[in-house]
Amino acid sequence: MRRVAIVGIGKTKVGELWDKSLREIAGEAVFSALHDADCSKVDGLFVGNMLSGILNKQENLATLIADWAGLSGIEAVKIEAACGSGAAAVHMGLIAVSSGYMDCAIAMGVEKMSDSPIAETTKALATAADADWESSQGLSFIGLNALIMRRYMEEYGWTHKDFAPFSINAHANASHNPNARLHIKISENDYEKAEMISDPINLLDASPVGDGAAAVVLVPADALQGSQKPLVTIIGSASATDTIAIHSRRDSLWLSAANKSAQKAYSQAGVGPKDIDLFELHDAFTIMAALSLEACGFAERGQGPRLGLEGVIFPRGYIPISTFGGLKARGHPVGATGVYQITEAVEQLRESAGDNQVPGVKIAMTQNIGGSGSNIITHILSRN
Amino acid sequence: MRRVAIVGIGKTKVGELWDKSLREIAGEAVFSALHDADCSKVDGLFVGNMLSGILNKQENLATLIADWAGLSGIEAVKIEAACGSGAAAVHMGLIAVSSGYMDCAIAMGVEKMSDSPIAETTKALATAADADWESSQGLSFIGLNALIMRRYMEEYGWTHKDFAPFSINAHANASHNPNARLHIKISENDYEKAEMISDPINLLDASPVGDGAAAVVLVPADALQGSQKPLVTIIGSASATDTIAIHSRRDSLWLSAANKSAQKAYSQAGVGPKDIDLFELHDAFTIMAALSLEACGFAERGQGPRLGLEGVIFPRGYIPISTFGGLKARGHPVGATGVYQITEAVEQLRESAGDNQVPGVKIAMTQNIGGSGSNIITHILSRN
Numbered sequence: 001m002r003r004v005a006i007v008g009i010g011k012t013k014v015g016e017l018w019d020k021s022l023r024e025i026a027g028e029a030v031f032s033a034l035h036d037a038d039c040s041k042v043d044g045l046f047v048g049n050m051l052s053g054i055l056n057k058q059e060n061l062a063t064l065i066a067d068w069a070g071l072s073g074i075e076a077v078k079i080e081a082a083c084g085s086g087a088a089a090v091h092m093g094l095i096a097v098s099s100g101y102m103d104c105a106i107a108m109g110v111e112k113m114s115d116s117p118i119a120e121t122t123k124a125l126a127t128a129a130d131a132d133w134e135s136s137q138g139l140s141f142i143g144l145n146a147l148i149m150r151r152y153m154e155e156y157g158w159t160h161k162d163f164a165p166f167s168i169n170a171h172a173n174a175s176h177n178p179n180a181r182l183h184i185k186i187s188e189n190d191y192e193k194a195e196m197i198s199d200p201i202n203l204l205d206a207s208p209v210g211d212g213a214a215a216v217v218l219v220p221a222d223a224l225q226g227s228q229k230p231l232v233t234i235i236g237s238a239s240a241t242d243t244i245a246i247h248s249r250r251d252s253l254w255l256s257a258a259n260k261s262a263q264k265a266y267s268q269a270g271v272g273p274k275d276i277d278l279f280e281l282h283d284a285f286t287i288m289a290a291l292s293l294e295a296c297g298f299a300e301r302g303q304g305p306r307l308g309l310e311g312v313i314f315p316r317g318y319i320p321i322s323t324f325g326g327l328k329a330r331g332h333p334v335g336a337t338g339v340y341q342i343t344e345a346v347e348q349l350r351e352s353a354g355d356n357q358v359p360g361v362k363i364a365m366t367q368n369i370g371g372s373g374s375n376i377i378t379h380i381l382s383r384n
Numbered sequence: 385m386r387r388v389a390i391v392g393i394g395k396t397k398v399g400e401l402w403d404k405s406l407r408e409i410a411g412e413a414v415f416s417a418l419h420d421a422d423c424s425k426v427d428g429l430f431v432g433n434m435l436s437g438i439l440n441k442q443e444n445l446a447t448l449i450a451d452w453a454g455l456s457g458i459e460a461v462k463i464e465a466a467c468g469s470g471a472a473a474v475h476m477g478l479i480a481v482s483s484g485y486m487d488c489a490i491a492m493g494v495e496k497m498s499d500s501p502i503a504e505t506t507k508a509l510a511t512a513a514d515a516d517w518e519s520s521q522g523l524s525f526i527g528l529n530a531l532i533m534r535r536y537m538e539e540y541g542w543t544h545k546d547f548a549p550f551s552i553n554a555h556a557n558a559s560h561n562p563n564a565r566l567h568i569k570i571s572e573n574d575y576e577k578a579e580m581i582s583d584p585i586n587l588l589d590a591s592p593v594g595d596g597a598a599a600v601v602l603v604p605a606d607a608l609q610g611s612q613k614p615l616v617t618i619i620g621s622a623s624a625t626d627t628i629a630i631h632s633r634r635d636s637l638w639l640s641a642a643n644k645s646a647q648k649a650y651s652q653a654g655v656g657p658k659d660i661d662l663f664e665l666h667d668a669f670t671i672m673a674a675l676s677l678e679a680c681g682f683a684e685r686g687q688g689p690r691l692g693l694e695g696v697i698f699p700r701g702y703i704p705i706s707t708f709g710g711l712k713a714r715g716h717p718v719g720a721t722g723v724y725q726i727t728e729a730v731e732q733l734r735e736s737a738g739d740n741q742v743p744g745v746k747i748a749m750t751q752n753i754g755g756s757g758s759n760i761i762t763h764i765l766s767r768n
Contacts, residue, residue: 050443053511054443057510057519058515060464060511062464063626063754063755063759064514067627072627073626074625075622076759077476078463079461080444080445080461080462080463080464081447081460081461082444095480095483100483123441127442127444128443129444130448132407135441239461240457241447241451241458242451245451370444371444374444
């Protein structure tokens with residue numbers, strides 16, 4: 001298997017992009033990534049997307065995007081792993097390039113959610129849960145996460161305000177990110193007083209969905225000898241599943257798929273948690289930030305919130321998270337999120353992150369979660 | 385890249401499987417393929433499916449199936465390329481195994497369509513077309529194919545009854561296939577008198593959709609030294625796209641993606657059309673059988689129907705097609721179809737096809753079409 005570099009990145013703003021269609025936002029990210037890569041020949045397109053069939057009445061999505069981007073003829077496929085679709089697409093593109101089957105692949109994620117009524121979007125998102133035993137019982141995704149958070153607080157003795165730092169950090173970081181959906185800094189008081197959505201999850205525990213697309217261009221690292229740009233390579237890429245329904249798990253407070261995929265990625269990369277300089281994690285809800293930190297070895301079981309309270313997740317801490325705002329404030333265009341995380345890690349490694357720059361980043365990790373922790377993809381990137 | 389063998393196959397009957405759920409039919413195919421393969425350790429699951437989000441309210445589908453099949457923990461992803469999803473999943477699984485990234489992958493396709501009202505299914509299938517410029521104008525998939533067939537008849541001077549052999553052959557072959565949806569032999573008279581659906585496409589030009597699942601187990605061929613079973617390997621696997629909308633094509637009567645993917649697969653396999661002993665093609669409509677034969681080099685442009693009229697597509701002809709009934713009569717559970725085609729080719733190569741056996745098959749080709757010829761995947765299999 002060849003070492004693979006990310007040679008181009010592109011993305012749109014996350015938000016309610018009323019004046020752009022699904023294909024237009026996808027194209028914007030692809031064109032931008034190709035321009036950044038200075039790449040002329042593309043062998044394949046891997047599109048991460050969860051909801052185009054339900055919300056946009058468009059399947060055959062990869063064909064549409066290849067066509068719109070002027071790449072018609074090339075191999076193109078859509079990859080679906082719920083909210084983990086974006087990183088799953090990068091993972092597939094990586095296999096295709098590292099194997100030598102392709103010399104240049106675009107992996108991207110796209111989601112267009114604003115055109116649908118919110119009730120329809122909520123129902124569509126619930127398709128990531130078990131249709132027969134969870135969502136058909138009326139359990140929404142936020143409801144599932146609320147059950148987990150309530151149980152976690154009960155089990156480990158945390159109170160709601162102990163989760164505030166995750167949200168405060170994400171909002172503070174997003175305020176410097178022009179592509180973020182939300183640019184409002186928040187205080188602990190704002191967090192505590194935010195409107196309740198699904199007890200104990202309030203508005204500032206939950207990430208906003210939105211429209212958005214992000215893309216990366218993957219090539220063999222050897223092809224880049226002599227390039228002037230900082231070389232960012234993927235040194236770990238791994239995927240694992242857990243049961244789809246939470247009630248089937250031995251421990252509903254342990255993200256076993258996050259643990260498995262992180263351990264596999266660490267092993268591929270030859271690193272451990274102490275070597276990771278920043279972690280773009282999947283903070284769809286504050287509870288997920290805590291659970292991811294634990295599953296990936298940054299905190300003991302049940303101690304994730306401590307990293308927030310101790311401030312180590314902030315940009316100058318030893319494990320900065322959500323450095324561009326995370327899902328919480330950059331926004332969560334579901335099938336695109338995993339690719340946003342990776343483009344953000346690349347910007348940090350290139351030292352082109354502007355006001356969001358974390359100093360001295362050599363190795364960055366990203367983790368994208370599909371379903372209630374049921375399909376999880378971890379990437380580790382390095383600046384060489 | 386390592387040579388990859390198909391070491392296990394499994395499938396369900398195609399039809400209205402009222403007593404089985406989506407996960408149950410998927411599991412049936414997976415268990416059957418694993419049993420056939422005598423395989424204990426699986427590294428990854430690739431699920432071809434088009435419509436589970438829209439029709440079954442279930443995304444995160446690969447996670448669900450891994451979980452149900454007792455494989456929870458492994459890497460799992462859903463692959464969507466409209467009606468080409470099944471073969472696209474096999475293609476992805478092949479890349480993963482041939483690259484050395486996995487030592488054993490299950491690639492499968494599944495679709496559960498009977499539980500939805502037919503109007504909903506028709507709308508769902510139309511998501512394979514261009515949502516902004518085709519389906520939103522009220523054009524259904526059968527309507528698109530009717531436009532192509534009408535133009536083809538006008539351009540090349542064929543009459544409707546010239547397409548009869550495609551349908552007659554498929555129905556005759558399905559009559560021996562216990563897994564086929566339809567077991568009715570038809571005559572030219574039946575074909576001519578069948579109910580009109582979308583002029584010139586009548587009921588016997590069109591394939592029936594249905595519920596169904598099929599699976600294959602992929603391993604490196606080298607791992608099978610000493611096995612007693614006939615060794616079936618994949619010697620060509622290629623994918624290509626065309627414009628998603630038919631109106632964007634220079635020639636709406638030429639399947640350029642079929643041609644590209646077939647040429648690439650021929651080149652990988654080191655064979656040409658004259659070496660192919662049978663061809664499981666994508667006869668969703670009789671016109672598609674004619675166009676596929678032309679694009680893959682078995683007939684001159686505009687001369688596809690001649691192969692039917694001359695009888696060479698029948699089991700004893702020089703290029704037998706739809707040997708288990710094809711989409712037309714085995715049935716077309718859309719995301720599963722491409723995997724059915726491959727399992728059928730494997731049965732022919734193993735000489736275990738029973739009454740459907742084509743004598744002396746050494747090399748078989750399959751071709752799975754997504755959209756109106758917009759995403760096409762070709763496989764060439766060999767008995768070694």
